[in-house]
Amino acid sequence: MYTTKLHLIPLILVLLPYLAQARSYGGRNGGIAIYWGQNGNEGRLNETCATGRYKYVNLAFLNIFGGGQVPSLNLAGHCDPSSGGCVGLSSEIKFCQSQGIKLLLSLGGGIGNYSFSSREDAKNFAQYLWDNFLGGHSNSRPLGNAALDGIDFDIESGSTLHWDDLARFLHMYNRRNGGRKVYLGAAPQCPFPDRYLGTPLETGLFDYVWVQFYNNPPCHYNGNITNLIDSWNLWSSRKYIKKLFMGLPAATQAAGRGFLPPNVLTSQVLPIIKRSPKYGGVMFWSKYWDDQSGYTRQIVNFV
Numbered sequence: 001m002y003t004t005k006l007h008l009i010p011l012i013l014v015l016l017p018y019l020a021q022a023r024s025y026g027g028r029n030g031g032i033a034i035y036w037g038q039n040g041n042e043g044r045l046n047e048t049c050a051t052g053r054y055k056y057v058n059l060a061f062l063n064i065f066g067g068g069q070v071p072s073l074n075l076a077g078h079c080d081p082s083s084g085g086c087v088g089l090s091s092e093i094k095f096c097q098s099q100g101i102k103l104l105l106s107l108g109g110g111i112g113n114y115s116f117s118s119r120e121d122a123k124n125f126a127q128y129l130w131d132n133f134l135g136g137h138s139n140s141r142p143l144g145n146a147a148l149d150g151i152d153f154d155i156e157s158g159s160t161l162h163w164d165d166l167a168r169f170l171h172m173y174n175r176r177n178g179g180r181k182v183y184l185g186a187a188p189q190c191p192f193p194d195r196y197l198g199t200p201l202e203t204g205l206f207d208y209v210w211v212q213f214y215n216n217p218p219c220h221y222n223g224n225i226t227n228l229i230d231s232w233n234l235w236s237s238r239k240y241i242k243k244l245f246m247g248l249p250a251a252t253q254a255a256g257r258g259f260l261p262p263n264v265l266t267s268q269v270l271p272i273i274k275r276s277p278k279y280g281g282v283m284f285w286s287k288y289w290d291d292q293s294g295y296t297r298q299i300v301n302f303v
C-alpha cells in the first residue's frame with residue numbers, strides 16, 4: 001500500500017506542468033454585463049441582481065439630454081421617472097451593490113434626442129449626472145438617494161462632438177472628497193473606430209468597453225468566427241482600452257443580425273478571447289431577451 005503510493009510520486013512530478021497548464025487553459029475569469037430597463041417584463045432590478053449571474057448592470061436609458069433639454073430617463077414599463085415613480089429603485093440599487101454588482105446609468109441608446117451644443121453644455125450635464133445619479137445631491141433625484149457606480153456611454157445618434165469632454169468632466173468627480181470611484185463604461189459598435197465613441201475612448205478614462213459585436217457584418221459572427229475574432233483583436237490592441245467585453249445579442253430576435261449561439265461562444269470564442277490580457281467578460285443586450293432564451297444560464301460557468 002505504502003510503497004505503491006511512493007511509486008506514484010515521480011509520476012505526479014512529471015505530470016505537474018501539464019496539470020498546471022490544464023488549470024490555466026480556461027484563461028482569465030470574466031463577468032457578465034447586462035442591459036436592464038427597456039422592457040417592463042424582464043423582472044425587477046433586485047431580482048436581476050439576485051440571479052447571481054451578472055457582475056455589471058447598465059440601467060437603460062437616459063435618452064434625452066443636452067442642447068437645453070430637460071434630461072429625461074426612460075425605464076419603459078418598470079416605472080415612471082417623471083412622476084417620481086422610480087425613487088423606489090433606491091433600495092434595489094443598494095441591494096445589488098451589496099452583492100458586489102456595479103450599476104451604471106446608460107446614456108443614449110437607439111431612440112432619443114441627445115447632443116451637446118458646446119463643451120460647457122457637456123460640463124453642465126456632467127454636473128447634473130453627479131448631482132442626480134452619483135455621489136452629489138439634488139432634491140429631484142430620479143432614482144432616489146442611492147448613488148450609482150458610474151455612467152455608460154451608448155451613443156448612437158446625434159452630434160459626434162463633446163463626448164470626450166463629458167468623459168473628462170465626469171472623471172473630475174472620481175473619488176471626489178475621498179468619495180467613491182466613478183466608473184465609466186462605453187458600448188461602441190464593432191466597426192473600428194466608432195463614429196461617436198472613438199475620440200472619447202482615446203482619453204483612456206473608460207474602465208469597461210463592451211463592444212457591440214452585432215448588426216455589423218464586417219465584425220459580427222456569420223456562421224464563421226473569423227471576422228468576430230479579427231475585430232476583437234483589433235479592439236484589444238488599443239492601449240487606451242483597459243477591460244474589453246464581447247457584447248452580444250442574448251437571443252436571435254434581440255438584434256437584426258449577429259447572433260452567436262451559446263455553444264459556439266463557449267466552445268470556439270471564449271477559449272480564444274479569454275487569453276487576451278484585456279478580457280473582462282461578455283455583455284448582453286438585454287435582460288428581457290436573456291430571460292426568453294436562457295442564454296446566460298448556459299454560459300455563466302464558462303465566462
Ligand SMILES: *[C@@H]1O[C@H](CO)[C@@H](O)[C@H](O)[C@H]1NC(C)=O
Nearest residue numbers: 044045046047050091092095
Ligand atoms: C425586490 O424588491 C421587492 C420590493 O421591495 C421585494 O418585494 C422583493 O422581495 C425583492 N426581491 C429580492 C429578490 O430581493
Ligand SMILES: *[C@@H]1O[C@H](CO)[C@@H](O)[C@H](O)[C@H]1NC(C)=O
Nearest residue numbers: 065066067068069113114115
Ligand atoms: C432635439 O434636441 C434639440 C436640442 O438639442 C432640439 O432643438 C430639438 O427640437 C429636439 N428634437 C425633438 C424631436 O425633440
Ligand SMILES: *[C@@H]1O[C@H](CO)[C@@H](O)[C@H](O)[C@H]1NC(C)=O
Nearest residue numbers: 222223224225226227228230
Ligand atoms: C471563415 O472565413 C475565413 C475568411 O473569410 C475563411 O478564410 C475561412 O476558410 C472560413 N472558415 C470556415 C470554416 O468556413
